[in-house]
Amino acid sequence: MSGLVLILGARSDMARACAHRFARAGHPLVLAARNAATLEADATDLRLRYRVAVTCVEFDATDIAGLGAFLDGLAELPAVALCAVGTMGDQAQSQADPQAAATVLRTSFEGPALVLGELAQRFEARGSGAIIGISSVAGERGRASNYVYGAAKAGFTAFLSGLRNRLARTPVQVITVLPGFVATRMTEGLDLPARLTAQPDEVAEAIFRAYEKRRDIIYIRPIWRVIMGVIRALPEPVFKRTRL
Amino acid sequence: MELSGWGRYPRVQGTLHSPRDAAALATLVTEAPPLIARGLGRAYGDSAIGAQTVSMRHFSKMIAFDPETGQLVAEAGVSLGEVIDAFLPRGWFPSVTPGTKFVTLGGAIAADVHGKNHHCEGSFAAFTDWIDLMAPDGSITRCARDENPELFHNTLGGMGLTGIILRAAIRLRRVETGWIRQTMIPTSNLDETLEIFDETLSATYCVAWIDCLAKEEALGRSLVMTGEHAALGDLPSPATPFETPRPRAIRFPLDLPGFALNSYTVRAFNALYYRMGMRKTGEALVDWDSYFYPLDAVSDWNRLYGKRGFMQFQCALPLDAGRDGLTRLLEAITRSGAASFLAVLKRFGPQTSPVSFPMEGYTLALDFPMTARSQALMPELDRITLEHGGRFYLAKDSRMSPETLRQTDPRWDAFARMRADTGLATRFASAQSQRLGL
Numbered sequence: 294m295s296g297l298v299l300i301l302g303a304r305s306d307m308a309r310a311c312a313h314r315f316a317r318a319g320h321p322l323v324l325a326a327r328n329a330a331t332l333e334a335d336a337t338d339l340r341l342r343y344r345v346a347v348t349c350v351e352f353d354a355t356d357i358a359g360l361g362a363f364l365d366g367l368a369e370l371p372a373v374a375l376c377a378v379g380t381m382g383d384q385a386q387s388q389a390d391p392q393a394a395a396t397v398l399r400t401s402f403e404g405p406a407l408v409l410g411e412l413a414q415r416f417e418a419r420g421s422g423a424i425i426g427i428s429s430v431a432g433e434r435g436r437a438s439n440y441v442y443g444a445a446k447a448g449f450t451a452f453l454s455g456l457r458n459r460l461a462r463t464p465v466q467v468i469t470v471l472p473g474f475v476a477t478r479m480t481e482g483l484d485l486p487a488r489l490t491a492q493p494d495e496v497a498e499a500i501f502r503a504y505e506k507r508r509d510i511i512y513i514r515p516i517w518r519v520i521m522g523v524i525r526a527l528p529e530p531v532f533k534r535t536r537l
Numbered sequence: 538m539e540l541s542g543w544g545r546y547p548r549v550q551g552t553l554h555s556p557r558d559a560a561a562l563a564t565l566v567t568e569a570p571p572l573i574a575r576g577l578g579r580a581y582g583d584s585a586i587g588a589q590t591v592s593m594r595h596f597s598k599m600i601a602f603d604p605e606t607g608q609l610v611a612e613a614g615v616s617l618g619e620v621i622d623a624f625l626p627r628g629w630f631p632s633v634t635p636g637t638k639f640v641t642l643g644g645a646i647a648a649d650v651h652g653k654n655h656h657c658e659g660s661f662a663a664f665t666d667w668i669d670l671m672a673p674d675g676s677i678t679r680c681a682r683d684e685n686p687e688l689f690h691n692t693l694g695g696m697g698l699t700g701i702i703l704r705a706a707i708r709l710r711r712v713e714t715g716w717i718r719q720t721m722i723p724t725s726n727l728d729e730t731l732e733i734f735d736e737t738l739s740a741t742y743c744v745a746w747i748d749c750l751a752k753e754e755a756l757g758r759s760l761v762m763t764g765e766h767a768a769l770g771d772l773p774s775p776a777t778p779f780e781t782p783r784p785r786a787i788r789f790p791l792d793l794p795g796f797a798l799n800s801y802t803v804r805a806f807n808a809l810y811y812r813m814g815m816r817k818t819g820e821a822l823v824d825w826d827s828y829f830y831p832l833d834a835v836s837d838w839n840r841l842y843g844k845r846g847f848m849q850f851q852c853a854l855p856l857d858a859g860r861d862g863l864t865r866l867l868e869a870i871t872r873s874g875a876a877s878f879l880a881v882l883k884r885f886g887p888q889t890s891p892v893s894f895p896m897e898g899y900t901l902a903l904d905f906p907m908t909a910r911s912q913a914l915m916p917e918l919d920r921i922t923l924e925h926g927g928r929f930y931l932a933k934d935s936r937m938s939p940e941t942l943r944q945t946d947p948r949w950d951a952f953a954r955m956r957a958d959t960g961l962a963t964r965f966a967s968a969q970s971q972r973l974g975l
Contacts, residue, residue, distance in 0.1 A: 338598035342623040478557070 295320040296372025301352060301408060303332055306477035307427060308377035310497035315373070316343040318501065323371060325352035325363075354378040354404025360411050373504065374412045375425040376405045379445075381479050387441035394441045401445035406452040413456050416465045423466040423504055426453045430471050430512075433521045436537050457509060468503050469510045472496050473517035489516060540590055543839050544581040545846030546907050546935055549968050555592045562701065563675030565591060570673075571966035574701045576641030577616060580648065581849045582935025583968035584696055593643055596703060599623065607709040608666060613643030613702045618833075620709070621825070626779045629709035630766070630825070632664035636881075638830050643702040648932035649694035649893040651900075653742035653764065653829075656734075656886040660893055662693040664708045670700035673964040677703060691952060694893035696931050698956060698965050698975060714778035716767040717742070717828040723815045727757025727863060731899075734884040737763045742828075746814070748807045749880040749903060752871045757863065759882060760814035764828060771822065781824035784834045792844045803878055832879075842906045848935050850918055851902040853885060854927040859899040862925030866901060866918055875911040877903040892952050894930040902933065912936075919945075931969065939974040949975060 298315045300308050303324035312322055316339045324332045329349040336347040352363055364370070382397035409424050416422030431439055432446030450469055457467035474480060474490040491513045503511045512518045524537070541548040554569070556562040565572060575585040575592050597614035607629055609620065617631050618638035624630070635650040644650075646668060651660045667681035668689060678700070680689035692699045722737075724730040730745055737743050742764035751758045769775045832838055839847070854862040863882070870877065881902045888895040905911035919941050922929065928946040929937055942949055953975050956962040962975075969975075 334598055334600075337600060341599040341602055342619070344627075481555075 297321050297323065297369055298373040298375065299323045299325060299367070299371035299412075301325050301354065301374065301376040301405070302378035303335070303349075305377045305379075305479070306493045307472070307475060307496050308375070309335065310493035311375055311377070311500055312339060312347075313342075314494075314497040314501045316345045316347070319343070319345060320373070321346040322348075323367060324349045327351070327353050354408060355399045357403065357407055360404075360408050363408075364411055364415065370415055370419060370422075371412075372421065373423045373425065374409065374416075375427070375500070376409055377427045378405045378408075379427070379429075381439065381442045384437075384439045384441060397441050398445045398448075401442060402448040402452075406449055409453070409456065413460065413465065413467075417460060417463055421464050423468065424453075424456065425468045425470060425500060425504065427470045427472065427500075428453065430473050430517055430521050433471070434524050434532070436535075438537065466504075466507055468500070468508060470496070470500055470503070470513075471510065471517070471521075472513045473520070475513070489514065489520075540575075540586040541846070542578060542580045542582050542584065542586060542935065544848050544907075544935055545839060545842070545844070546848060547583055547968070549583065549586050549588070551586060551588045551590050551968075553590050553592055555595060557595045559671070559677065559703065562591065562671060562703075565589070566671055566673065566701065566964055567675045570964040571962075572701070573965060573967035573970075574613070574643060574647075574697050576614060576644035577639045579637055579640050579644065581933045583972065584648070584932055584934075585644070585967060587967045587971070591701065593641065593701075596643075600704065607711065608706050609709055610704065610706045611642055612704045613646075614641050616641050617645065624709055625712070625715055625825070628711055628713065628779075630712045632708055632710045633658065633661045634829055636830065637833055638826075639833060642705050642707065643697070646693055646702055646705055647695060647697040648930075649890065650932070651885070651895050653744045653883065655888075655895055656738060656743060656884045657741065659886060660693075660888060660890070660895055661707075662690075662890050662893060664710075665693060666706040666708060668692055668705045669703045671703055672700050673960045687955075690891050691955065693890050695952070696892075696970065696975075697967065698952075698970050699961060700965060712766045713769045714767045714772055714775075715781045715825045716772060716778070717764040717823050717825060718767045718771055719821050719823045719828060720763045721814060721817050721819065721821070722761040722763070723811070723818055724757075724759050724761060726755060727759075727860065727867065730757055730759040730761060730882065731860060731863075733761045734899075737761070738884070741765050743884060745882040746810070747867075747880045747882045747901075748811050749867060749870050749877050750804045750807050751811075756867050756871070758811065760811065764823075767822060773822075781826060784826060787835045789835050789837045789840045792840045794843060797843070806878060842904075845907040847904055847906045848911070848915075849902060849904050849933040850915065851900060851930040851933040852918070852922040852927045853894060853896045853900045853930070854898045854922065854925050855896060856898040858925040858927070862921060862927060863899060863901060865921045865925070869914065869917050869921060870903070873910060873914045873917075875905055875908070875914045877905055879904045892948055894928070894932070896928065898927075900930075902930075931973075934969065937973065939972070942973050949973070 298320045303326045329351045332349040339347045379401040387394040428450045429446040431443040432450045435443045453469045474485045499513050539548050540551045569589050572589045572591050573587040575590050593614040596612040598612045600610040602609050633652045645661045649660045649662050670678050672678045740763035745759040745761040747759040883900050885895045887897045
């Protein structure tokens, strides 16, 4: 019997693809997002295709005070929790308006980190569970073009890293996913190079494999490991003059 | 961006929209017309490309299934492959399927596709219960045999020109296994092939691969393949009737240079294929994927024909003119030396819908690389088809003239008038509909 998978931020394209991948392997699902009623069509589709149980629950990652109650309200503590919550925002707007920047930081760092932190407590107490956080290569080094989002993702990546370190001697598994460009609603309208851009299905397949093989950190297309290696290695006096 | 069909000819510059919901689609319909919907791009020519093309990839949810009747309700972007993945393990299979599973419901309805069972069970239309269409004003209209029947019948085979197909209800067929009992019958000429067609009319599936480079007394030699869904008792291991080998995904890695396919290599292929088929004469159990979709095993197989692309010629000929018409077509092809790998001959049953392609008789389908020689051959094949009362399949067409269409298939005149009268013509158009004046 495959364990229950909780998908946080279930409306995103990557989350949807992951829902299909886990359901195909027989995992029942809980889809969590704001306006959960609008996820019913997805749930019906998943039930019809894969004959697994799918429920939709209301979830707001920015409601920090309510995170514990949200998890306690689930019918069952999941075996796997995947967090795809996050907003890229608009860098110019984030620079000009602290409120806009705060929204990006809250939805891409604070909310995802804290809900996974709460789950980690419960998984540790139970002695089992897998935590999958979708972070971003944008968090590997702050760049002028999107450093508010990048900073949030850097925070999230660091949080996942710490969680993994803390839980390394327990059966609880923590996976950091670092997708490069992915063709999703978030990147619609951006002119992305095709060779560097993964499809959501590809991301889902990589995540599912990482879960099965108990990997720690995954990139989706191998080229991103190389690109980020180079970007991280650039000396700051050089890096600060780049336009990436 | 540059858009093309499966044959990679013609290529047109167009904008590809990917709306996420009906509201976004309605905005496009009212503000960016004329539009044409596109599914998985398996139409060979320019049926699903245009200046404003709408990808239906975000309309890909299954909505309901009734295990009593086998009726599946799904959005237009769901493919037959997805339907098989979901429902074959429960004992259901598409009632009609074309030669690829990478076709969406919307595409299957728009082209009113046929399969190897057309001679006894009809086209996709026969198993379509209703269709939801987006109308020119962005509203959604349900059509069925007893609700907006004219719109329903014109949509089946209407090439997406009656509105954007949003969702549909189709009926699946019950099967006991994922296997087909195939019988292979080699024939040595056209007369024999047509005789076998008559003798096997009661077979559920029947199709012939025809060696279109065989000449003179061997003209029309074929491998006729009939098939029946295997029953549980037919299987050596009836415990797992739906487990079939999943072919490993092979991708055709490159565009072959133009000279790779010439009359010598294709003749060699045809001769080899025929001999191998002769050896497999008789009955065999074949899994559904290999039986219905042998070409799907190689993704991007269209690259076989190189960058210049290829075209498919597919005509239907009425029963009484079949023998003579097919003989003339095959003679013209062998005379020209134009190479065709994939030549398929099939018996069609009756068809009543207003613009669907099939007619009682025969259909011949041939792939040709996009060369000067094959382009020169096309008008001759068109003329022979016209002289024998035949017509053409728009899902395969990329180059017909509007005159040829009018002469071979006057049904499209009424269709074009209907489009003009109802405001459909200004909202929905493809490169093909503009080329053919629909």
